[in-house]
Each structure stands twice: as structure tokens, then as C-alpha cells.
Amino acid sequence: MIEWFVAILLVSGAIFMLLAAVGVLRFPDLFSRMHATTKASSFGAGLMLLSVILHVQELFIILEAMIVLIFIFLTAPVASHMIGRAAYFLQVPLWKGTIIDELHDRYNLHNHTLASESPDSATD
Amino acid sequence: MIIERAAYISMVIMTISLFIAFLRLVKGPSTPDRIVALDLITMLTLGMILAYCMLTGQFVYLNTTIILALITFLGTVAYARYLEKRVL
Structure with a gap:
């Protein structure tokens, strides 16, 4: 019974990773590609690590897999946030069907700071 | 037995995904696209090691x-x- 559960978790994690790869090939824009790859790939790796945790009985291996799981879920948002910030500073082109860009001329090109209002109307 | 088949x-599936992510790594028009593809390739390798x-x-x-x-x-x-x- 538990074997079927482990196998289903393993294959569904692999399918989520396939969805991430298809998204990174097919989406039109860097930011939508990041939307596909970060969430789906870390969720797929989490499902596969969960199947490892359910499969083994030794405590040390379970702890090791849980360390990898926690580490991935802590670091994937930080890394993708840094890539998105750098890409916005480099002015990577958005998709032509983009409706709203809320950060438009709200950042300073010289000292690389984002402001909550546009830098021309800032008083200080 | 069923676990081996699932692995x-x-x-x-993971090999097919590696090929697709490698296509984006070759094509990618800007440098952050390539970085995202490299990140995905590392996660796919991690999944392959788990399998x-x-x-x-x-x-x-x-x-x-x-x-x-x-x-x-x-x-x-x-x-x-x-x-x-x-x-x-």
C-alpha cells in the first residue's frame, strides 16, 4: 500500500519537473518563464524528496532528505527574486501583451534603488 | 518492484525535461534566461539523483x-x- 503511494509521489514529482521544462521553453517572457520554472521545479523536487522520506526507515536518511527539502524551499524564492531584480535593472524586454508594469520609471538607473514613487517627483 | 518501475x-521523464531545458539554454535571448535555464537544469539533475x-x-x-x-x-x-x- 505504501509502495503505491511512494511510486505515485515519485512519478508526479517528475511530471511537475516536465511541466517546468515545458514552461521554460514555451512561455514568451523572462518573468513568465521564471513563474513556470521556480515554483514547479521546487514543488517537483519536494514531492520526490517526500517519496524518499516515506520509503526509507533509517532516521539519518530521513533527516538528510528533510534538510535538502527545507533548504530548497528556503533558497529558491531568494534566488529567483535576485534574478528578477537583476533582469529588471538590465531592462530585459517584457512581453508585448503585458497589461501593467507597476515599476515603470520608479527606479534609479544610477544608484540602483527602487522607490515607491517616481524619482522625478521625489523631493529629497 | 513498483518502485523500480516508477523510478x-x-x-x-527527467531526461526529456533536460533536453527541453537545454534547448532554452542554447536559445535564450538574454543572459537571465540562460541563468534560469541553468537553475532548472540543476534541479532536474537533483531529481534524477533522487530517482x-x-x-x-x-x-x-x-x-x-x-x-x-x-x-x-x-x-x-x-x-x-x-x-x-x-x-x-
Whole structure:
């Protein structure tokens, strides 16, 4: 019974990773590609690590897999946030069907700071 | 038995995903696209190592996944910081 559960978790994690790869090939824009790859790939790796945790009985291996799981879920948002910030500073082109860009001329090109209002109307 | 079959199937799926992510790595019009594709390739390799662990029952390879998760985070942060500040 538990074997079927482990196998289903393993294959569904692999399918989520396939969805991430298809998204990174097919989406039109860097930011939508990041939307596909970060969430789906870390969720797929989490499902596969969960199947490892359910499969083994030794405590040390379970702890090791849980360390990898926690580490991935802590670091994937930080890394993708840094890539998105750098890409916005480099002015990577958005998709032509983009409706709203809320950060438009709200950042300073010289000292690389984002402001909550546009830098021309800032008083200080 | 069923776990071995599931490990084989997931390794096949993971290989197809590696080819697709490699296509984006070659095509990618800008540098952040390539960084995202590299990040995805590292995660796919991690999943492939996990499937190989389930296939053989040798769970020593889990040490490799710790190192891989650490290296992909540090590499991505270093690339992004270089792109933003132009110094390391």
C-alpha cells in the first residue's frame, strides 16, 4: 500500500519537473518563464524528496532528505527574486501583451534603488 | 518492484525535461534566461539523483543532493549580483 503511494509521489514529482521544462521553453517572457520554472521545479523536487522520506526507515536518511527539502524551499524564492531584480535593472524586454508594469520609471538607473514613487517627483 | 518501475519512468521523464531545458539554454535571448535555464537544469539533475537512489536503494547519493542544492543557490546569487553590480 505504501509502495503505491511512494511510486505515485515519485512519478508526479517528475511530471511537475516536465511541466517546468515545458514552461521554460514555451512561455514568451523572462518573468513568465521564471513563474513556470521556480515554483514547479521546487514543488517537483519536494514531492520526490517526500517519496524518499516515506520509503526509507533509517532516521539519518530521513533527516538528510528533510534538510535538502527545507533548504530548497528556503533558497529558491531568494534566488529567483535576485534574478528578477537583476533582469529588471538590465531592462530585459517584457512581453508585448503585458497589461501593467507597476515599476515603470520608479527606479534609479544610477544608484540602483527602487522607490515607491517616481524619482522625478521625489523631493529629497 | 513498483518502485523500480516508477523510478525508471521518472528518469525517462527527467531526461526529456533536460533536453527541453537545454534547448532554452542554447536559445535564450538574454543572459537571465540562460541563468534560469541553468537553475532548472540543476534541479532536474537533483531529481534524477533522487530517482537513481530509489532505483538502487543506495541512499549515500543523498549527500550529493545537499551539495547540488547549495551550489545552485550560490551560483544563482553570484550570477544575479554580477549582472546587477558588474563586480563580484
